[in-house]
Amino acid sequence: MITDDLPVWRTKKYADLTLAGVSGDGVFSGYASLFGVADSGGDVVARGAFAKALKARGAGGVKLLYQHIAAEPIGVWTEIYEDAAGLFVRGRVLTELERGRDVLALMREGALDGLSIGFKTIRARTDGKTRARTILEADLWEVSVVTFPMLSGARVTRVG
Numbered sequence: 001m002i003t004d005d006l007p008v009w010r011t012k013k014y015a016d017l018t019l020a021g022v023s024g025d026g027v028f029s030g031y032a033s034l035f036g037v038a039d040s041g042g043d044v045v046a047r048g049a050f051a052k053a054l055k056a057r058g059a060g061g062v063k064l065l066y067q068h069i070a071a072e073p074i075g076v077w078t079e080i081y082e083d084a085a086g087l088f089v090r091g092r093v094l095t096e097l098e099r100g101r102d103v104l105a106l107m108r109e110g111a112l113d114g115l116s117i118g119f120k121t122i123r124a125r126t127d128g129k130t131r132a133r134t135i136l137e138a139d140l141w142e143v144s145v146v147t148f149p150m151l152s153g154a155r156v157t158r159v160g
Contacts, residue, residue: 026075026093026104030156032115032143034086039151044134050087053119053140054080063142064091066099068118070142074100077143086154089115089143103145104159113156114149118142 035047054062059080066072074097079090093107094100106112122137145156 025160026095026100027078027090028093028107028156028159029079029088029090030113030115030154030158031085032080032087032089032117032154034151034153035082035084037086037151037153038132039149041150042132043150044132045086045138046134046136047082047084049135049138050080050082050119050140052122052137054082057140059089062140063118064093065118065142065144066103067146068116068142068144072099074103074145080140080143087117087140087143091143093145107145107156107159112145112147114146115154115156116144116146116149116151117154118144 033045033050035045035049038044059077062077062080063070063073064075064077066074075091075093077089077091079088081088093104095104103112117138117140119138119140121135122139124136125134126132127134149155
């Protein structure tokens with residue numbers, strides 16, 4: 001519900017999702033990026049943008065961080081691949097870590113469900129008229145579990 005007395009950040013629309021299969025093993029999955037969809041900064045990722053990096057690095061070479069904080073790894077990615085929709089990720093939060101237990105508890109309740117990519121742009125195209133940038137190739141370094149993703153559809157969809 002949008003009302004005039006709510007702060008601006010409360011008036012934004014968020015993905016309505018239900019997390020299924022919740023258990024304590026820390027395994028979760030979702031989409032870290034969606035192809036052809038603009039994020040809040042106006043960037044659009046093209047299908048195939050991560051292919052070269054994933055071939056070179058693999059899931060194990062991409063860090064799983066909390067809120068993009070390099071000093072806060074919270075688990076490992078076990079599977080990362082591009083499909084027709086976007087960049088699918090499956091990982092495991094390490095419950096041996098205090099932060100891992102906190103993150104998993106928040107995920108179970110749906111309070112923490114955003115995903116966000118950390119990358120270096122290798123090749124991009126900027127539209128001369130709209131100034132929108134399409135990322136054609138990206139060197140993927142990390143995918144973080146975040147509170148507010150720049151791409152609203154980049155979400156954890158399953159915990160369990």
